[in-house]
Amino acid sequence: MSSVKVICTECPMGCEIEVLVNGDEISVEGYGCKRGREYAEAEVVCPRRVVTSTVRSSTGRMVPVKTERPVKRSEIFAVMEKINAAGCSLPVRIGDVIVRCVSEDINVIATANVD
Protein backbone atom coordinates (compact mmCIF):
# COMPACT_ATOMS: atom_id res chain seq x y z
CA MET A 1 0.00 0.00 0.00
CA SER A 2 1.25 3.49 -0.77
CA SER A 3 0.06 6.91 0.18
CA VAL A 4 0.39 10.14 -1.79
CA LYS A 5 -0.12 13.64 -0.41
CA VAL A 6 -1.90 15.98 -2.80
CA ILE A 7 -2.51 19.69 -2.32
CA CYS A 8 -5.84 20.44 -3.92
CA THR A 9 -5.55 23.35 -6.34
CA GLU A 10 -9.24 23.56 -7.19
CA CYS A 11 -10.02 26.39 -4.80
CA PRO A 12 -8.12 28.74 -2.47
CA MET A 13 -8.64 26.47 0.57
CA GLY A 14 -5.74 24.34 -0.66
CA CYS A 15 -6.81 21.22 1.27
CA GLU A 16 -4.07 18.71 1.93
CA ILE A 17 -5.52 15.46 0.71
CA GLU A 18 -4.11 11.98 1.20
CA VAL A 19 -4.65 9.32 -1.45
CA LEU A 20 -4.11 5.73 -0.36
CA VAL A 21 -3.42 3.26 -3.14
CA ASN A 22 -3.77 -0.46 -2.45
CA GLY A 23 -3.45 -2.33 -5.72
CA ASP A 24 -6.48 -1.25 -7.73
CA GLU A 25 -8.21 0.23 -4.73
CA ILE A 26 -7.95 3.94 -4.14
CA SER A 27 -9.23 5.75 -1.08
CA VAL A 28 -9.09 9.46 -0.44
CA GLU A 29 -8.92 11.33 2.86
CA GLY A 30 -8.80 14.95 3.95
CA TYR A 31 -10.72 16.52 1.08
CA GLY A 32 -12.97 19.50 1.74
CA CYS A 33 -15.45 18.73 -1.03
CA LYS A 34 -16.28 16.39 -3.89
CA ARG A 35 -14.38 18.40 -6.44
CA GLY A 36 -11.22 17.99 -4.38
CA ARG A 37 -11.78 14.26 -4.03
CA GLU A 38 -11.95 13.87 -7.79
CA TYR A 39 -8.95 16.11 -8.27
CA ALA A 40 -6.84 14.12 -5.80
CA GLU A 41 -7.79 10.82 -7.42
CA ALA A 42 -6.86 12.14 -10.86
CA GLU A 43 -3.56 13.44 -9.46
CA VAL A 44 -2.56 9.92 -8.61
CA VAL A 45 -4.00 8.16 -11.64
CA CYS A 46 -3.19 10.69 -14.40
CA PRO A 47 -2.45 14.30 -13.42
CA ARG A 48 -3.65 16.95 -15.84
CA ARG A 49 -3.00 20.67 -16.18
CA VAL A 50 -4.31 23.57 -18.18
CA VAL A 51 -1.34 25.07 -20.05
CA THR A 52 -1.32 28.85 -20.43
CA SER A 53 1.07 30.72 -22.69
CA THR A 54 1.18 33.33 -25.46
CA VAL A 55 1.22 33.29 -29.26
CA ARG A 56 2.80 36.06 -31.32
CA SER A 57 0.30 37.66 -33.67
CA SER A 58 1.07 38.98 -37.15
CA THR A 59 1.45 42.53 -35.80
CA GLY A 60 3.86 41.41 -33.09
CA ARG A 61 1.39 41.78 -30.23
CA MET A 62 1.29 38.79 -27.92
CA VAL A 63 -2.02 36.96 -27.59
CA PRO A 64 -2.54 35.10 -24.30
CA VAL A 65 -3.81 31.55 -24.81
CA LYS A 66 -4.69 28.42 -22.86
CA THR A 67 -5.62 24.82 -23.53
CA GLU A 68 -9.41 24.67 -23.44
CA ARG A 69 -9.20 21.66 -21.09
CA PRO A 70 -6.41 20.23 -18.95
CA VAL A 71 -3.85 18.19 -20.87
CA LYS A 72 -1.85 15.29 -19.44
CA ARG A 73 0.92 16.69 -17.28
CA SER A 74 3.43 14.55 -19.16
CA GLU A 75 2.41 16.32 -22.38
CA ILE A 76 3.02 19.88 -21.17
CA PHE A 77 6.34 20.44 -22.96
CA ALA A 78 5.10 18.84 -26.20
CA VAL A 79 2.11 21.18 -26.05
CA MET A 80 4.39 24.17 -25.44
CA GLU A 81 6.38 23.31 -28.57
CA LYS A 82 3.22 23.40 -30.67
CA ILE A 83 2.10 26.67 -29.10
CA ASN A 84 5.49 28.25 -29.73
CA ALA A 85 5.45 27.17 -33.39
CA ALA A 86 2.06 28.82 -33.92
CA GLY A 87 1.12 32.33 -34.97
CA CYS A 88 -2.19 34.12 -35.44
CA SER A 89 -3.68 37.13 -37.13
CA LEU A 90 -5.66 39.86 -35.41
CA PRO A 91 -8.26 40.58 -34.21
CA VAL A 92 -8.97 37.67 -31.89
CA ARG A 93 -11.78 37.25 -29.39
CA ILE A 94 -11.75 35.25 -26.17
CA GLY A 95 -12.43 31.61 -27.04
CA ASP A 96 -11.17 31.74 -30.64
CA VAL A 97 -9.25 28.59 -31.52
CA ILE A 98 -5.60 29.50 -32.10
CA VAL A 99 -4.03 26.01 -32.40
CA ARG A 100 -6.04 22.87 -33.09
CA CYS A 101 -5.63 19.57 -31.22
CA VAL A 102 -2.37 20.14 -29.35
CA SER A 103 -2.94 17.01 -27.30
CA GLU A 104 -5.71 14.46 -27.80
CA ASP A 105 -8.58 16.58 -29.20
CA ILE A 106 -7.83 19.60 -27.02
CA ASN A 107 -7.51 23.01 -28.71
CA VAL A 108 -5.57 26.09 -27.65
CA ILE A 109 -7.85 29.12 -27.40
CA ALA A 110 -7.34 32.86 -26.96
CA THR A 111 -7.92 34.25 -23.46
CA ALA A 112 -8.05 37.95 -24.33
CA ASN A 113 -9.73 40.18 -26.86
CA VAL A 114 -6.89 41.68 -28.91
CA ASP A 115 -7.55 44.12 -31.77
Add this chain to the structure above:
Amino acid sequence: MKGNYDLVIIGGGPAGLAAAVAAYDSGVEDILILEREPILGGILNQCIHNGFGLTRFKESLSGPEYAARFISEVEKRSITVLTNTAVLSLDKGKLVTAMNAEEGVFTVQAKAVILAMGCRERSRGALNVAGSRAAGVYSAGTAQKYVNVFGYMPGKRVVILGSGDIGLIMARRMTLEGAKVLAVCEIMPQTSGLKRNIAQCLDDFGIPLYLNHTVTKIEGDERVTGVVVSKVDENRKPIAGTEIHFDCDTVLFSVGLIPENELTKGAGIELSRGTRGAVVTQSRETSESGVFACGNVLQVHDLVDFVSEEAEIAGVSAARYILGGEVKRDAVEVKNGKNILYVCPQLIDKSVGGKVKLFFRVTDTFKAPTVTVRCGNGAVQTKKLKVAVPGEMQSIVLSEETVRGLNGSVEVLVEVDQ
Protein backbone atom coordinates in the same frame (compact mmCIF):
# COMPACT_ATOMS: atom_id res chain seq x y z
CA MET B 1 -14.13 67.30 -21.82
CA LYS B 2 -16.62 67.54 -18.98
CA GLY B 3 -15.12 69.18 -15.91
CA ASN B 4 -17.13 67.41 -13.23
CA TYR B 5 -18.44 63.94 -12.48
CA ASP B 6 -20.41 62.47 -9.63
CA LEU B 7 -17.82 59.75 -9.19
CA VAL B 8 -14.21 59.64 -10.31
CA ILE B 9 -12.42 56.30 -10.05
CA ILE B 10 -8.63 56.36 -10.13
CA GLY B 11 -7.41 53.13 -11.70
CA GLY B 12 -9.04 50.82 -14.26
CA GLY B 13 -7.80 47.49 -12.93
CA PRO B 14 -9.99 44.87 -11.27
CA ALA B 15 -10.81 47.13 -8.32
CA GLY B 16 -11.74 50.19 -10.35
CA LEU B 17 -13.84 48.17 -12.80
CA ALA B 18 -15.88 46.35 -10.15
CA ALA B 19 -16.35 49.56 -8.16
CA ALA B 20 -17.64 51.37 -11.26
CA VAL B 21 -20.19 48.67 -12.06
CA ALA B 22 -21.41 48.49 -8.45
CA ALA B 23 -21.75 52.29 -8.15
CA TYR B 24 -23.64 52.45 -11.45
CA ASP B 25 -26.01 49.70 -10.40
CA SER B 26 -26.62 51.57 -7.14
CA GLY B 27 -27.92 54.58 -9.04
CA VAL B 28 -24.90 56.74 -9.88
CA GLU B 29 -24.44 56.86 -13.64
CA ASP B 30 -22.15 59.86 -14.00
CA ILE B 31 -18.85 58.03 -13.58
CA LEU B 32 -15.33 58.61 -14.93
CA ILE B 33 -12.58 55.98 -14.79
CA LEU B 34 -9.02 57.22 -15.17
CA GLU B 35 -6.46 54.61 -16.25
CA ARG B 36 -2.73 55.12 -16.77
CA GLU B 37 -2.21 52.23 -19.23
CA PRO B 38 -3.54 52.08 -22.82
CA ILE B 39 -6.11 49.38 -21.91
CA LEU B 40 -8.31 48.54 -18.95
CA GLY B 41 -7.63 45.51 -16.77
CA GLY B 42 -4.56 46.57 -14.82
CA ILE B 43 -2.11 43.91 -13.72
CA LEU B 44 -4.50 41.15 -14.87
CA ASN B 45 -3.40 41.80 -18.46
CA GLN B 46 0.02 40.32 -17.78
CA CYS B 47 -1.27 37.52 -15.53
CA ILE B 48 -1.96 35.08 -18.33
CA HIS B 49 -2.00 32.04 -16.01
CA ASN B 50 -5.27 30.57 -14.84
CA GLY B 51 -6.77 30.21 -11.37
CA PHE B 52 -8.63 33.52 -11.24
CA GLY B 53 -12.32 33.56 -10.45
CA LEU B 54 -12.56 30.20 -8.65
CA THR B 55 -14.44 31.82 -5.78
CA ARG B 56 -16.50 34.31 -7.73
CA PHE B 57 -17.31 32.49 -10.96
CA LYS B 58 -16.65 28.89 -9.87
CA GLU B 59 -14.35 28.47 -12.84
CA SER B 60 -10.68 28.89 -13.44
CA LEU B 61 -10.05 31.91 -15.65
CA SER B 62 -6.86 33.56 -16.88
CA GLY B 63 -6.20 37.14 -15.79
CA PRO B 64 -7.26 38.71 -19.10
CA GLU B 65 -10.45 36.60 -19.13
CA TYR B 66 -11.32 37.71 -15.60
CA ALA B 67 -10.72 41.35 -16.55
CA ALA B 68 -12.75 40.99 -19.74
CA ARG B 69 -15.87 40.02 -17.79
CA PHE B 70 -15.73 43.30 -15.88
CA ILE B 71 -14.65 45.38 -18.88
CA SER B 72 -17.72 44.22 -20.80
CA GLU B 73 -19.93 45.13 -17.82
CA VAL B 74 -18.40 48.63 -17.81
CA GLU B 75 -18.90 48.93 -21.57
CA LYS B 76 -22.55 47.84 -21.33
CA ARG B 77 -23.20 50.72 -18.94
CA SER B 78 -21.50 53.35 -21.12
CA ILE B 79 -19.26 54.45 -18.25
CA THR B 80 -16.72 57.06 -19.39
CA VAL B 81 -13.15 55.78 -19.48
CA LEU B 82 -9.98 57.74 -20.15
CA THR B 83 -6.97 55.50 -20.78
CA ASN B 84 -3.35 56.64 -21.14
CA THR B 85 -4.20 59.14 -18.45
CA ALA B 86 -2.06 59.67 -15.37
CA VAL B 87 -3.52 61.23 -12.24
CA LEU B 88 -1.13 63.79 -10.81
CA SER B 89 -2.93 64.75 -7.62
CA LEU B 90 -6.07 64.64 -5.56
CA ASP B 91 -6.86 67.53 -3.27
CA LYS B 92 -9.02 67.83 -0.19
CA GLY B 93 -11.97 69.21 -2.11
CA LYS B 94 -12.02 66.09 -4.37
CA LEU B 95 -10.50 67.95 -7.29
CA VAL B 96 -8.53 65.48 -9.42
CA THR B 97 -5.66 66.74 -11.57
CA ALA B 98 -4.69 64.45 -14.42
CA MET B 99 -2.76 64.48 -17.66
CA ASN B 100 -2.90 62.83 -21.06
CA ALA B 101 -1.70 63.49 -24.60
CA GLU B 102 -4.98 64.93 -25.92
CA GLU B 103 -5.97 67.18 -23.05
CA GLY B 104 -2.61 68.05 -21.50
CA VAL B 105 -3.05 68.76 -17.81
CA PHE B 106 -6.70 69.02 -16.77
CA THR B 107 -8.85 68.93 -13.65
CA VAL B 108 -12.06 67.09 -12.82
CA GLN B 109 -14.27 67.96 -9.86
CA ALA B 110 -15.82 64.89 -8.23
CA LYS B 111 -18.54 64.49 -5.60
CA ALA B 112 -16.91 61.23 -4.53
CA VAL B 113 -13.63 59.54 -5.41
CA ILE B 114 -12.64 55.87 -5.34
CA LEU B 115 -8.94 55.12 -5.04
CA ALA B 116 -8.12 51.95 -6.99
CA MET B 117 -4.49 52.42 -7.98
CA GLY B 118 -3.33 48.93 -7.03
CA CYS B 119 0.13 48.13 -5.72
CA ARG B 120 3.73 47.89 -6.84
CA GLU B 121 6.53 45.46 -6.14
CA ARG B 122 8.99 45.92 -3.35
CA SER B 123 12.37 46.56 -4.96
CA ARG B 124 15.75 44.97 -4.52
CA GLY B 125 16.91 48.22 -2.96
CA ALA B 126 14.87 47.42 0.12
CA LEU B 127 16.97 44.28 0.59
CA ASN B 128 20.57 45.42 0.32
CA VAL B 129 22.13 42.52 -1.52
CA ALA B 130 25.86 42.86 -2.13
CA GLY B 131 27.10 43.03 -5.72
CA SER B 132 27.40 45.58 -8.51
CA ARG B 133 24.28 46.63 -10.37
CA ALA B 134 24.71 44.05 -13.13
CA ALA B 135 22.08 43.54 -15.84
CA GLY B 136 19.85 40.53 -15.39
CA VAL B 137 18.22 41.50 -12.09
CA TYR B 138 14.49 42.07 -12.37
CA SER B 139 11.44 42.15 -10.21
CA ALA B 140 9.24 39.15 -10.95
CA GLY B 141 6.46 41.42 -12.22
CA THR B 142 8.77 43.17 -14.67
CA ALA B 143 9.93 39.80 -15.99
CA GLN B 144 6.28 38.79 -16.28
CA LYS B 145 5.56 41.82 -18.42
CA TYR B 146 8.59 41.13 -20.66
CA VAL B 147 7.59 37.52 -21.24
CA ASN B 148 3.81 37.78 -21.45
CA VAL B 149 3.22 41.20 -22.97
CA PHE B 150 6.37 41.85 -25.04
CA GLY B 151 7.21 38.20 -25.80
CA TYR B 152 10.83 38.48 -24.76
CA MET B 153 12.71 36.15 -22.40
CA PRO B 154 14.93 37.94 -19.89
CA GLY B 155 17.31 35.01 -19.38
CA LYS B 156 18.07 31.29 -19.52
CA ARG B 157 19.29 30.28 -16.07
CA VAL B 158 17.25 31.82 -13.30
CA VAL B 159 17.33 32.09 -9.51
CA ILE B 160 14.30 33.55 -7.79
CA LEU B 161 14.58 35.37 -4.49
CA GLY B 162 11.39 35.39 -2.46
CA SER B 163 8.44 33.06 -2.75
CA GLY B 164 5.72 35.58 -3.50
CA ASP B 165 3.04 34.40 -5.90
CA ILE B 166 4.38 36.31 -8.89
CA GLY B 167 7.81 34.71 -8.39
CA LEU B 168 6.28 31.23 -8.24
CA ILE B 169 4.17 31.89 -11.32
CA MET B 170 7.26 33.15 -13.15
CA ALA B 171 9.26 30.07 -12.13
CA ARG B 172 6.74 27.98 -14.06
CA ARG B 173 6.34 30.44 -16.91
CA MET B 174 10.07 30.69 -17.62
CA THR B 175 10.46 26.91 -17.31
CA LEU B 176 7.72 26.44 -19.90
CA GLU B 177 9.53 28.85 -22.21
CA GLY B 178 12.74 26.84 -21.98
CA ALA B 179 14.64 28.49 -19.14
CA LYS B 180 16.17 26.53 -16.26
CA VAL B 181 14.96 27.77 -12.88
CA LEU B 182 17.63 26.63 -10.45
CA ALA B 183 16.10 27.65 -7.15
CA VAL B 184 13.49 29.68 -5.32
CA CYS B 185 14.93 31.04 -2.06
CA GLU B 186 12.76 32.23 0.80
CA ILE B 187 14.28 33.88 3.84
CA MET B 188 11.33 32.92 6.06
CA PRO B 189 10.54 29.39 7.31
CA GLN B 190 7.36 29.39 5.22
CA THR B 191 6.50 30.58 1.74
CA SER B 192 4.59 33.77 1.19
CA GLY B 193 2.78 32.39 -1.85
CA LEU B 194 -0.40 30.35 -2.06
CA LYS B 195 -0.09 26.60 -1.46
CA ARG B 196 -1.55 25.82 -4.84
CA ASN B 197 1.20 27.82 -6.53
CA ILE B 198 3.87 25.82 -4.70
CA ALA B 199 2.21 22.63 -5.96
CA GLN B 200 1.58 23.70 -9.55
CA CYS B 201 4.52 25.96 -10.24
CA LEU B 202 7.39 24.36 -8.33
CA ASP B 203 6.54 20.75 -7.48
CA ASP B 204 5.23 19.98 -10.97
CA PHE B 205 8.58 20.97 -12.50
CA GLY B 206 10.89 19.78 -9.75
CA ILE B 207 12.05 23.32 -8.96
CA PRO B 208 13.73 23.31 -5.53
CA LEU B 209 12.46 25.63 -2.81
CA TYR B 210 15.04 26.69 -0.23
CA LEU B 211 13.29 27.91 2.91
CA ASN B 212 15.34 29.88 5.47
CA HIS B 213 17.71 30.90 2.67
CA THR B 214 18.60 34.23 1.16
CA VAL B 215 20.80 35.60 -1.60
CA THR B 216 23.98 36.99 -0.06
CA LYS B 217 25.84 37.92 -3.22
CA ILE B 218 25.06 38.64 -6.85
CA GLU B 219 28.10 38.07 -9.08
CA GLY B 220 28.97 39.60 -12.44
CA ASP B 221 29.94 43.06 -13.64
CA GLU B 222 27.96 43.81 -16.76
CA ARG B 223 25.66 40.82 -16.66
CA VAL B 224 24.79 38.55 -13.75
CA THR B 225 26.97 35.42 -13.84
CA GLY B 226 25.95 33.78 -10.59
CA VAL B 227 24.54 34.15 -7.10
CA VAL B 228 25.48 32.94 -3.67
CA VAL B 229 22.68 31.75 -1.42
CA SER B 230 23.11 31.22 2.32
CA LYS B 231 21.07 29.66 5.06
CA VAL B 232 19.81 32.08 7.72
CA ASP B 233 19.47 31.67 11.49
CA GLU B 234 16.40 32.48 13.59
CA ASN B 235 17.26 36.17 13.37
CA ARG B 236 17.35 35.93 9.56
CA LYS B 237 21.12 36.48 9.55
CA PRO B 238 23.15 34.45 7.01
CA ILE B 239 25.13 31.58 8.57
CA ALA B 240 28.78 31.43 7.46
CA GLY B 241 29.76 28.18 5.79
CA THR B 242 26.30 27.43 4.39
CA GLU B 243 26.86 29.17 1.03
CA ILE B 244 25.51 27.53 -2.12
CA HIS B 245 26.65 28.85 -5.47
CA PHE B 246 24.49 28.93 -8.60
CA ASP B 247 25.65 29.84 -12.11
CA CYS B 248 22.85 31.95 -13.53
CA ASP B 249 22.26 34.89 -15.84
CA THR B 250 19.06 36.15 -14.25
CA VAL B 251 17.81 36.92 -10.75
CA LEU B 252 14.15 37.64 -10.11
CA PHE B 253 12.93 39.30 -6.94
CA SER B 254 9.53 38.42 -5.62
CA VAL B 255 9.66 39.91 -2.17
CA GLY B 256 6.25 41.39 -1.70
CA LEU B 257 3.91 44.10 -2.83
CA ILE B 258 3.21 47.55 -1.44
CA PRO B 259 0.02 49.55 -1.96
CA GLU B 260 0.69 52.49 -4.25
CA ASN B 261 -0.43 55.40 -2.09
CA GLU B 262 1.44 58.48 -3.30
CA LEU B 263 -1.83 60.18 -4.33
CA THR B 264 -3.47 59.18 -1.08
CA LYS B 265 -0.64 60.72 0.94
CA GLY B 266 -0.78 63.84 -1.18
CA ALA B 267 -4.47 64.20 -0.33
CA GLY B 268 -3.62 64.10 3.39
CA ILE B 269 -5.49 60.84 3.95
CA GLU B 270 -4.53 58.79 7.00
CA LEU B 271 -2.59 55.59 6.22
CA SER B 272 -2.36 52.39 8.26
CA ARG B 273 1.05 51.08 9.25
CA GLY B 274 -0.19 47.50 9.04
CA THR B 275 -1.71 47.47 5.57
CA ARG B 276 0.19 50.50 4.22
CA GLY B 277 -3.11 51.51 2.68
CA ALA B 278 -5.67 54.05 3.89
CA VAL B 279 -7.39 53.64 7.25
CA VAL B 280 -10.99 52.83 6.31
CA THR B 281 -14.40 51.95 7.72
CA GLN B 282 -16.22 48.85 6.51
CA SER B 283 -17.66 51.04 3.73
CA ARG B 284 -14.05 51.46 2.58
CA GLU B 285 -14.35 55.15 3.30
CA THR B 286 -11.03 56.82 4.17
CA SER B 287 -10.38 59.57 6.73
CA GLU B 288 -11.61 61.98 4.03
CA SER B 289 -15.37 61.67 3.75
CA GLY B 290 -16.49 60.79 0.23
CA VAL B 291 -13.09 59.32 -0.66
CA PHE B 292 -13.08 55.53 -0.76
CA ALA B 293 -10.33 52.98 -1.36
CA CYS B 294 -10.44 49.36 -2.49
CA GLY B 295 -8.34 46.55 -3.88
CA ASN B 296 -4.57 46.38 -3.61
CA VAL B 297 -4.17 50.08 -2.94
CA LEU B 298 -5.98 49.46 0.33
CA GLN B 299 -4.54 46.09 1.31
CA VAL B 300 -2.58 43.61 -0.79
CA HIS B 301 -4.93 40.74 -1.61
CA ASP B 302 -3.95 37.18 -2.55
CA LEU B 303 -6.97 36.64 -4.77
CA VAL B 304 -8.58 38.97 -7.26
CA ASP B 305 -11.98 37.55 -6.32
CA PHE B 306 -11.69 39.37 -2.99
CA VAL B 307 -10.55 42.54 -4.73
CA SER B 308 -13.78 42.54 -6.71
CA GLU B 309 -15.82 41.91 -3.56
CA GLU B 310 -14.13 44.78 -1.75
CA ALA B 311 -14.45 47.09 -4.75
CA GLU B 312 -18.18 46.46 -4.89
CA ILE B 313 -18.48 47.54 -1.26
CA ALA B 314 -16.62 50.76 -2.13
CA GLY B 315 -18.79 51.31 -5.22
CA VAL B 316 -22.06 50.85 -3.34
CA SER B 317 -20.83 53.05 -0.48
CA ALA B 318 -19.72 55.82 -2.85
CA ALA B 319 -23.14 55.76 -4.52
CA ARG B 320 -24.84 55.99 -1.13
CA TYR B 321 -22.65 58.97 -0.25
CA ILE B 322 -23.40 60.73 -3.54
CA LEU B 323 -27.15 60.12 -3.40
CA GLY B 324 -27.73 60.41 0.34
CA GLY B 325 -25.07 62.85 1.47
CA GLU B 326 -22.67 62.58 4.35
CA VAL B 327 -23.84 60.70 7.45
CA LYS B 328 -22.20 61.39 10.78
CA ARG B 329 -19.89 58.56 11.72
CA ASP B 330 -20.34 56.47 14.84
CA ALA B 331 -17.09 54.54 14.62
CA VAL B 332 -15.29 52.11 16.88
CA GLU B 333 -11.69 51.13 16.35
CA VAL B 334 -10.58 47.63 15.32
CA LYS B 335 -7.27 46.77 16.95
CA ASN B 336 -4.65 44.17 16.11
CA GLY B 337 -4.54 41.67 18.97
CA LYS B 338 -2.21 38.78 19.64
CA ASN B 339 -0.60 37.22 16.51
CA ILE B 340 -2.32 39.62 14.15
CA LEU B 341 -0.36 41.55 11.54
CA TYR B 342 -3.24 43.74 10.50
CA VAL B 343 -7.00 43.95 10.22
CA CYS B 344 -8.90 45.76 7.50
CA PRO B 345 -11.16 47.71 7.93
CA GLN B 346 -9.57 49.48 10.87
CA LEU B 347 -12.84 51.16 11.86
CA ILE B 348 -16.40 49.91 12.19
CA ASP B 349 -18.93 52.64 11.54
CA LYS B 350 -22.12 51.71 13.39
CA SER B 351 -24.17 54.24 11.43
CA VAL B 352 -23.75 52.15 8.29
CA GLY B 353 -25.77 49.09 9.31
CA GLY B 354 -25.41 45.53 8.04
CA LYS B 355 -22.83 42.90 8.85
CA VAL B 356 -19.10 43.54 8.75
CA LYS B 357 -16.44 41.25 7.32
CA LEU B 358 -13.04 41.79 8.88
CA PHE B 359 -10.03 40.71 6.77
CA PHE B 360 -6.81 39.97 8.59
CA ARG B 361 -3.38 38.44 8.29
CA VAL B 362 -1.55 36.50 10.99
CA THR B 363 2.10 36.97 11.95
CA ASP B 364 3.14 33.32 11.78
CA THR B 365 1.93 29.82 10.91
CA PHE B 366 -0.75 28.46 13.26
CA LYS B 367 -2.30 25.00 13.15
CA ALA B 368 -5.99 24.80 14.05
CA PRO B 369 -6.13 28.25 15.66
CA THR B 370 -9.17 30.06 17.01
CA VAL B 371 -9.87 33.60 15.89
CA THR B 372 -11.60 35.77 18.46
CA VAL B 373 -13.10 39.21 18.14
CA ARG B 374 -13.24 40.81 21.57
CA CYS B 375 -15.10 43.88 22.74
CA GLY B 376 -14.30 44.91 26.27
CA ASN B 377 -13.72 41.68 28.16
CA GLY B 378 -16.08 39.47 26.18
CA ALA B 379 -15.74 37.60 22.90
CA VAL B 380 -18.35 38.79 20.39
CA GLN B 381 -17.37 36.32 17.68
CA THR B 382 -15.09 33.32 17.31
CA LYS B 383 -14.10 31.10 14.42
CA LYS B 384 -11.95 28.00 14.14
CA LEU B 385 -9.52 27.74 11.26
CA LYS B 386 -7.79 24.62 9.94
CA VAL B 387 -4.59 26.54 9.48
CA ALA B 388 -3.53 30.17 9.27
CA VAL B 389 -0.39 31.34 7.46
CA PRO B 390 0.83 34.90 6.83
CA GLY B 391 0.60 34.36 3.07
CA GLU B 392 -3.13 33.79 3.10
CA MET B 393 -5.60 36.43 4.12
CA GLN B 394 -8.35 35.29 6.46
CA SER B 395 -11.67 36.80 7.40
CA ILE B 396 -14.27 36.75 10.13
CA VAL B 397 -17.80 38.15 9.90
CA LEU B 398 -19.63 40.14 12.59
CA SER B 399 -23.40 39.95 12.27
CA GLU B 400 -25.54 43.06 12.09
CA GLU B 401 -26.70 42.46 15.67
CA THR B 402 -23.17 42.07 16.94
CA VAL B 403 -22.14 45.29 15.27
CA ARG B 404 -25.11 47.12 16.76
CA GLY B 405 -24.15 45.89 20.21
CA LEU B 406 -20.53 47.08 20.11
CA ASN B 407 -19.93 49.56 22.90
CA GLY B 408 -16.27 50.31 22.34
CA SER B 409 -13.23 49.29 20.34
CA VAL B 410 -12.82 45.68 19.30
CA GLU B 411 -9.71 43.55 19.10
CA VAL B 412 -9.03 40.62 16.78
CA LEU B 413 -6.69 37.89 18.04
CA VAL B 414 -5.57 34.43 17.04
CA GLU B 415 -4.64 31.70 19.50
CA VAL B 416 -3.89 28.01 19.38
CA ASP B 417 -5.77 26.05 22.05
CA GLN B 418 -3.59 24.26 24.54
